[in-house]
Amino acid sequence: xxxxxxxxxxxxxxxxxxxxxxxxxxxxxxxxxxxxxxxxxxxxxxxxxxxxxxxxxxxxxxxxxxxxxxxxxxxxxxxxxxxxxxxxxxxxxxxxxxxxxxxxxxxxxxxxxxxxxxxxxxxxxxxxxxxxxxxxxxxxxxxxxxxxxxxxxxxxxxxxxxxxxxxxxxxxxxxxxxxxxxxxxxxxxxxxxxxxxxxxxxxxxxxxxxxxxxxxxxxxxxxxxxxxxxxxxxxxxxxxxxxxxxxxxxxxxxxxxxxxxxxxxxxxxxxxxxxxxxxxxxxxxxxxxxxxxxxxxxxxxxxxxxxxxxxxxxxxxxxxxxxxxxxxxxxxxxxxxxxxxxxxxxxxxxxxxxxxxxxxxxxxxxxxxxxx
Amino acid sequence: xxxxxxxxxxxxxxxxxxxxxxxxxxxxxxxxxxxxxxxxxxxxxxxxxxxxxxxxxxxxxxxxxxxxxxxxxxxxxxxxxxxxxxxxxxxxxxxxxxxxxxxxxxxxxxxxxxxxxxxxxxxxxxxxxxxxxxxxxxxxxxxxxxxxxxxxxxxxxxxxxxxxxxxxxxxxxxxxxxxxxxxxxxxxxxxxxxxxxxxxxxxxxxxxxxxxxxxxxxxxxxxxxxxxxxxxxxxxxxxxxxxxxxxxxxxxxxxxxxxxxxxxxxxxxxxxxxxxxxxxxxxxxxxxxxxxxxxxxxxxxxxxxxxxxxxxxxxxxxxxxxxxxxxxxxxxxxxxxxxxxxxxxxxxxxxxxxxxxx
Numbered sequence: 001x002x003x004x005x006x007x008x009x010x011x012x013x014x015x016x017x018x019x020x021x022x023x024x025x026x027x028x029x030x031x032x033x034x035x036x037x038x039x040x041x042x043x044x045x046x047x048x049x050x051x052x053x054x055x056x057x058x059x060x061x062x063x064x065x066x067x068x069x070x071x072x073x074x075x076x077x078x079x080x081x082x083x084x085x086x087x088x089x090x091x092x093x094x095x096x097x098x099x100x101x102x103x104x105x106x107x108x109x110x111x112x113x114x115x116x117x118x119x120x121x122x123x124x125x126x127x128x129x130x131x132x133x134x135x136x137x138x139x140x141x142x143x144x145x146x147x148x149x150x151x152x153x154x155x156x157x158x159x160x161x162x163x164x165x166x167x168x169x170x171x172x173x174x175x176x177x178x179x180x181x182x183x184x185x186x187x188x189x190x191x192x193x194x195x196x197x198x199x200x201x202x203x204x205x206x207x208x209x210x211x212x213x214x215x216x217x218x219x220x221x222x223x224x225x226x227x228x229x230x231x232x233x234x235x236x237x238x239x240x241x242x243x244x245x246x247x248x249x250x251x252x253x254x255x256x257x258x259x260x261x262x263x264x265x266x267x268x269x270x271x272x273x274x275x276x277x278x279x280x281x282x283x284x285x286x287x288x289x290x291x292x293x294x295x296x297x298x299x300x301x302x303x304x305x306x307x308x309x310x311x312x313x314x315x316x317x318x319x320x321x322x323x324x325x326x327x328x329x330x331x332x333x334x335x336x337x338x339x340x341x342x343x344x345x346x347x348x349x350x351x352x353x354x355x356x357x358x359x360x361x362x363x364x365x366x367x368x369x370x371x372x
Numbered sequence: 373x374x375x376x377x378x379x380x381x382x383x384x385x386x387x388x389x390x391x392x393x394x395x396x397x398x399x400x401x402x403x404x405x406x407x408x409x410x411x412x413x414x415x416x417x418x419x420x421x422x423x424x425x426x427x428x429x430x431x432x433x434x435x436x437x438x439x440x441x442x443x444x445x446x447x448x449x450x451x452x453x454x455x456x457x458x459x460x461x462x463x464x465x466x467x468x469x470x471x472x473x474x475x476x477x478x479x480x481x482x483x484x485x486x487x488x489x490x491x492x493x494x495x496x497x498x499x500x501x502x503x504x505x506x507x508x509x510x511x512x513x514x515x516x517x518x519x520x521x522x523x524x525x526x527x528x529x530x531x532x533x534x535x536x537x538x539x540x541x542x543x544x545x546x547x548x549x550x551x552x553x554x555x556x557x558x559x560x561x562x563x564x565x566x567x568x569x570x571x572x573x574x575x576x577x578x579x580x581x582x583x584x585x586x587x588x589x590x591x592x593x594x595x596x597x598x599x600x601x602x603x604x605x606x607x608x609x610x611x612x613x614x615x616x617x618x619x620x621x622x623x624x625x626x627x628x629x630x631x632x633x634x635x636x637x638x639x640x641x642x643x644x645x646x647x648x649x650x651x652x653x654x655x656x657x658x659x660x661x662x663x664x665x666x667x668x669x670x671x672x673x674x675x676x677x678x679x680x681x682x683x684x685x686x687x688x689x690x691x692x693x694x695x696x697x698x699x700x701x702x703x704x705x706x707x708x709x710x711x712x713x714x715x716x717x718x719x720x721x722x723x724x725x726x727x728x729x730x
Contacts (some may be wrong), residue, residue: 003374069644070598070622072549072575080527082508082553084580103484103508103529126461150440150461171440171461184450191430195440216430239428265429285427 005313066093076119079132088113098122102148109133114141126169133158149173150193156180157194165189172196177203183212195220195242204228219243220263227252239263241287248272248297253279265310266290272297281305289313289340301326308338312366316344319351327356335360342368396536424449434477438462446471453477460484460506467491467516473498484527485509489514508551514538515521524706527551533648535561538568545571553579553601563587578602579622586611598622607631612638624669625649629657640664648672648699655682663692671699671725680708684717694719702726 068089071080073271076097080089085104093101093118106128113134114120120141130152137158144162150171157175159182161168166188174199183189187327192214200223209232213222218233218239227243233255245267253259257282269291277283277299285308288297293314300306301324309324324339326332336359348367381619422448425431426447429438434455438447443462450457452474464486471492472478478499495516496502498642504522508529515528515536521543533555541547557578566589567573573591577598584603592614612618618639628650636642636658647656648669653676659665660681668683683698685691695718707726715724 047485069620069646070577079549082527082551109595169440169716191437193440209481218428287427 015088019080026095029183066091068092074224081124092117095119098124099279100124101128103127106127109137110138112135117141118143120144122148124148124154126150128152129152135159138162161186163187167191167193169193170197175199178205178208179335180210181203183209186212189214189297191216195222197222199223201228204230206230218263221298229255230258233257235259237261237263240267243263243267245269248276252276256280256284259283260305261285263287268292270294272299274298279301282332284308286310296320296323300324301330301332304333307330307334309335309336310338311344312368313338313343316341316346319346319355321352321355323355325354325356332358336364337361338364338366340366342366343351439482450475454478456482458482459486462486465490467495469494469549471495475499476501478502480504480506482506485576487511489513489530493517493534496520503546519544521546521676523547524591525549528555530554533557536566537561538563538566541566542572543569545569548572549575551575551577553577553598555581557581557583559583559585559587562587567591572621577622581701589695590615592616594618596620596622599626601625604628605651607635609634609638615639616641618642620644622646623650627651629653633657636662636665643667643693645669655679660685661690663690666693666695667697668695668700669697670703671727672702673702675705677705678714680711680714683714689717691717695723696720697725699725701725 017024017223028192067078067092070083071078071089073093073096073221075150076093076095077114078092078096078099081100081102081104083104085106086102087106088101088109096117097119098121102124106125107130109125109130109132111134121143123141123146126148127150130149131154138160141162143164143167145164147161147165148166148169149158150169150173151155152173154173154175157178158168161183164184164217165186165271168189168191171193172195175194176199189212195218200221207230209230210227212232213234216237217235219228223244225241225246227245227248229252231238233261235256236258238256238261241263242265245264247270252275255284257279260282262280262283262285265287266289269288270293271370272293272314275298277297281303283303284305286306287310289310290313293311293316294320295316296311300309301322318361319341324336339359351367359365387531395437421460425436426438426449428441429436429447431437431451434451434453435459436450437452439458439462441462443459443464445464446459446467454475455477457475457478457480460482461484465488465489466484467483467490469492475498479501481499481502481504484506485508488507489512491512493516496519496540499520501522503522504525505519505523506527508527508531510531512531512533514533515526517524517540519540523544524546525550527720529551530553532700533552534557536552536557550573557717562583567576568589568591570591571593573593575596576590576594578587580601582603583599583723584605586599586604586607588611594615595617597615597620598619600622601624604623606628607630609621610630612635615638618684619641621639621642623645624646628647629652632651636656640662641664642662643664644667645665646669649672652670652673655670655675655678659668660683678700683695710726718724
């Protein structure tokens with residue numbers, strides 16, 4: 001009987017303790033529905049280009065009239081980049097899945113420009129001179145997943161974007177605000193890149209992200225002075241580098257509980273309020289380089305999964321012995337793999353060795369004390 | 373004794389939480405600080421972990437999207453199963469030898485709109501499956517050496533390329549599309565037979581350059597030749613000889629004043645010919661007898677008169693395809709000066725644009 005009890009204990013003891021969900025497992029799982037499974041017959045990896053098999057048809061191009069002159073049309077991909085086009089070409093084959101119109105001189109997307117393109121999956125219009133998109137322009141493209149509008153002259157996010165959209169890139173335009181209903185019903189939107197726009201905190205209207213599950217948002221090189229409050233709570237990655245953010249306050253992250261990667265480099269952050277990071281317990285990577293921090297932000301030892309912290313190029317003059325590593329019995333579930341502290345006033349000889357007691361790999365800490 | 377043994381076995385499975393260890397995000401800093409004596413970059417790979425996505429990039433289903441990040445170098449430690457790497461709109465100045473190591477499955481490499489002026493001759497060596505290489509909008513003075521032989525598409529629009537050497541295209545016999553527009557290429561800079569070995573080459577575009585004539589020795593596999601916006605002054609029949617598969621020929625916005633007799637005979641399967649915005653004084657000869665030509669743009673030239681056999685054959689109509697678009701507007705010739713029989717073989721009235729419609 002006792003033997004059996006012991007065997008039972010043996011079994012129980014073999015249960016491994018819980019490790020945090022792998023960052024990539026979680027992300028890939030959630031991003032899986034970004035791609036339409038029953039839909040990509042020849043496009044297994046869902047990249048912008050048909051890549052699984054080399055395209056070697058007998059006649060490479062759709063010679064017969066329906067390929068716009070100068071463009072290359074093959075296997076439902078239309079390449080019309082670098083042609084100096086001033087408008088969207090008219091005779092695009094109707095079964096096209098991907099159109100590359102980047103690097104042209106298109107000024108406007110008109111109502112009927114995308115007419116009949118019901119299979120369109122990706123549209124690249126970056127690097128044009130687009131200042132105007134007709135509100136009904138995207139009506140025909142009911143399967144559009146990726147829309148690239150970066151480097152144009154748009155002053156607002158186009159209205160009536162397809163609800164199937166998974167990725168929107170509108171970097172380097174002139175967008176000043178994100179209005180309340182602009183993403184309405186867009187349940188598949190997962191990635192939003194809108195850096196290099198003159199957007200300030202007031203420009204993000206309340207409710208702008210209501211009902212939307214974006215996982216990756218980047219609004220860098222803009223005019224933000226604090227962490228925007230109304231972003232979706234599904235956020236896994238938030239990148240706000242190169243803004244004018246002056247501080248991190250307690251309530252800043254209280255809706256972003258799943259955040260895993262946070263980029264705040266090159267801002268003007270002086271201080272991180274006590275307890276701010278307690279709202280992001282799953283965080284793995286924090287970039288706070290090139291700010292105006294005078295000390296290491298509080299709360300790092302409590303972040304069980306934190307592995308990378310960039311604090312270089314700040315005004316940190318002193319390190320506390322418990323700035324990084326937990327005291328007492330608390331243990332991190334993941335070890336630090338990279339802490340950068342170089343380019344700060346603090347000198348390596350002023351740091352007590354026990355400050356880095358929980359960091360096992362010697363090269364994980366960069367104090368800037370090594371010279372060629 | 374038994375109990376002791378069991379007890380020992382009990383103690384064996386130490387309930388460990390494996391440490392969670394991300395790799396390699398740090399090497400850039402080692403360089404920044406001149407810490408040359410730091411640990412080597414050959415860290416042991418943590419098994420069962422998975423690829424690392426460079427910070428701020430998005431990695432999903434083997435696509436690595438790192439555009440618009442102001443990157444100055446190709447990020448390190450890209451997932452080895454990556455099939456598409458998008459690095460456009462960054463500030464990369466140089467592609468070094470190890471930048472793409474381990475990317476054995478890469479199909480498409482997008483380096484458009486960076487500041488690349490230098491590419492190491494060994495940079496592309498690991499990319500044995502690369503099919504598309506996009507180098508447009510950079511500062512390259514010439515095409516890189518040793519491009520992968522698996523390449524199907526090369527785009528290097530808008531660089532500073534002035535020469536096309538045969539050696540650079542050696543072995544690239546899978547390339548189908550070659551886009552080299554907006555470069556300071558001179559006709560003398562195109563080495564004789566530069567494209568000869570490219571047996572699958574179907575589309576070439578060398579537009580908005582300084583070339584003064586159609587390059588000679590183009591491969592017979594060509595179906596599309598686009599030479600718009602150059603300084604070509606005349607079309608000689610020899611340049612087009614052998615191009616039996618040519619279907620589309622774009623020569624608009626040049627200074628072409630004459631088309632040598634017999635030129636069009638060398639391209640018997642031509643369907644579309646753009647000669648608008650040139651200096652032609654008459655319609656090129658050979659259109660009447662040409663069997664497949666359907667679209668001819670002749671607008672914005674100096675054509676002063678049109679002969680009745682310029683477009684249509686004498687006698688019995690031998691054409692296998694009928695014209696669907698002929699443009700003649702913005703020429704000195706006036707519509708009332710043209711004899712209607714000049715368009716006798718054109719069945720669709722709207723197919724001819726003489727500029728008399730407003």
